[in-house]
Amino acid sequence: MATHGIGVRSEVGRLRTVMLHRPGPELSRLTPRNNDALLFDGIPWVERAQAEHDGFAGALRSRGVEVLYLSELLAQALALPDARAQVIEQTASDLRLGDILRGWLTEWLGALEPDRLARVLMAGLRNDEVEAPGLVTALLAAHDFLIDPLPNLLFTRDSSVWVGDRVMITSLAMQARRRETQLTELIYQFHPRFTGVERIHGWQREHLEGGDVLALCDGVLAVGVGERTTPAGAERLAHTVFGLGLAHTVLAVPIDQDRATMHLDTICTMVDVDAILMYPNVAHRLSAYPVRPGANGRLWIGPREHFLDVAAAAMGIERLRLIDTGLDPVTAEREQWDDGNNTLCVAPKVAIAYERNEVTNARLGEAGIEVVPIAGSELGSGRGGPRCMSCPISRDPL
Numbered sequence: 001m002a003t004h005g006i007g008v009r010s011e012v013g014r015l016r017t018v019m020l021h022r023p024g025p026e027l028s029r030l031t032p033r034n035n036d037a038l039l040f041d042g043i044p045w046v047e048r049a050q051a052e053h054d055g056f057a058g059a060l061r062s063r064g065v066e067v068l069y070l071s072e073l074l075a076q077a078l079a080l081p082d083a084r085a086q087v088i089e090q091t092a093s094d095l096r097l098g099d100i101l102r103g104w105l106t107e108w109l110g111a112l113e114p115d116r117l118a119r120v121l122m123a124g125l126r127n128d129e130v131e132a133p134g135l136v137t138a139l140l141a142a143h144d145f146l147i148d149p150l151p152n153l154l155f156t157r158d159s160s161v162w163v164g165d166r167v168m169i170t171s172l173a174m175q176a177r178r179r180e181t182q183l184t185e186l187i188y189q190f191h192p193r194f195t196g197v198e199r200i201h202g203w204q205r206e207h208l209e210g211g212d213v214l215a216l217c218d219g220v221l222a223v224g225v226g227e228r229t230t231p232a233g234a235e236r237l238a239h240t241v242f243g244l245g246l247a248h249t250v251l252a253v254p255i256d257q258d259r260a261t262m263h264l265d266t267i268c269t270m271v272d273v274d275a276i277l278m279y280p281n282v283a284h285r286l287s288a289y290p291v292r293p294g295a296n297g298r299l300w301i302g303p304r305e306h307f308l309d310v311a312a313a314a315m316g317i318e319r320l321r322l323i324d325t326g327l328d329p330v331t332a333e334r335e336q337w338d339d340g341n342n343t344l345c346v347a348p349k350v351a352i353a354y355e356r357n358e359v360t361n362a363r364l365g366e367a368g369i370e371v372v373p374i375a376g377s378e379l380g381s382g383r384g385g386p387r388c389m390s391c392p393i394s395r396d397p398l
């Protein structure tokens with residue numbers, strides 16, 4: 001595909017193309033024993049989660065958005081021998097396997113059709129699903145995984161992020177998610193749709209997750225620094241985007257190191273060119289360090305100031321309007337937990353949001369934002385809303 005029109009320079013420009021992942025068999029791997037390690041707060045009802053996700057995709061399509069599915073892009077990319085060889089080598093390199101199992105798995109995976117290979121890479125592989133030789137498989141329990149499942153693929157936001165017309169492959173902080181970027185990297189590297197797109201690397205060590213990166217406007221990125229993105233990840237981001245001329249300011253935003261606020265987009269999302277929806281319990285204290293290119297390739301780092309002020313100054317607007325989500329701190333806390341602040345704009349003033357967050361959505365309506373409600377009772381058990389579940393690939397410039 002020609003790369004014309006591809007790329008993302010804001011949170012709110014009309015959304016043209018987005019990558020989603022319809023949850024599949026990887027969700028059926030969740031049990032009460034592994035759900036914490038796999039970063040889910042419960043055991044989702046898979047069919048209902050799929051129906052809810054279809055509702056999300058339907059809402060996007062009804063607004064003229066092209067929906068690409070990660071699983072389809074992956075299977076299509078895996079038709080190429082080089083792509084297969086790369087991902088099989090990466091998957092088999094897991095030190096827990098040992099040489100005998102590694103050799104066996106390499107051959108076994110190599111014989112799978114692209115669709116089936118994609119499915120195994122996403123859903124993982126249990127010891128009792130194959131008859132693999134060696135001491136390792138003998139000692140492992142029947143239900144242990146030889147290849148871990150990736151239930152958080154649902155949250156396509158985190159494993160890659162577009163900055164302008166380039167795509168960054170991120171570096172996920174949690175063990176349960178690390179392998180996701182092997183799959184997103186493979187898609188962007190091999191799928192013909194992305195031929196010619198420049199990939200940004202350099203995240204192999206410093207953690208940076210897409211949910212922490214907000215494009216406040218063309219040239220201004222905010223990056224949350226907390227449970228997932230490290231200070232070094234934020235520094236690397238700033239150096240990289242300045243070096244490539246993709247931004248003139250990065251706002252480094254310290255956030256609490258909590259599960260409830262794992263990413264910046266769990267506490268705030270843009271809903272208009274000059275409006276941001278924000279969890280009121282943090283709104284008064286959210287601050288940021290403005291970072292700009294400095295002399296001799298160094299970074300200029302300004303004083304820490306209130307987020308809304310420093311963001312408006314960087315964006316060159318008088319005021320960044322705050323829409324907060326309820327005066328009652330308990331209601332606000334409940335709805336923040338259920339991803340009330342995690343909205344996805346399909347255009348300025350038009351945001352997809354979980355229907356269950358009624359107070360938050362009413363606030364948005366009062367502020368002139370059209371809310372496109374979607375169901376998310378099962379999807380939400382992974383702790384992520386419409387923004388987390390989407391990776392915009394193309395938005396119109398503002």
Ligand SMILES: NC(=O)NCCC[C@H](N)C(=O)O
Pocket residue numbers: 038039040152155157158174177210211212262263265266382383384385387388
């Ligand atoms: N951007 C986001 O906030 N993504 C949500 C990720 C949820 C996932 N269960 C995780 O813990 O990483």
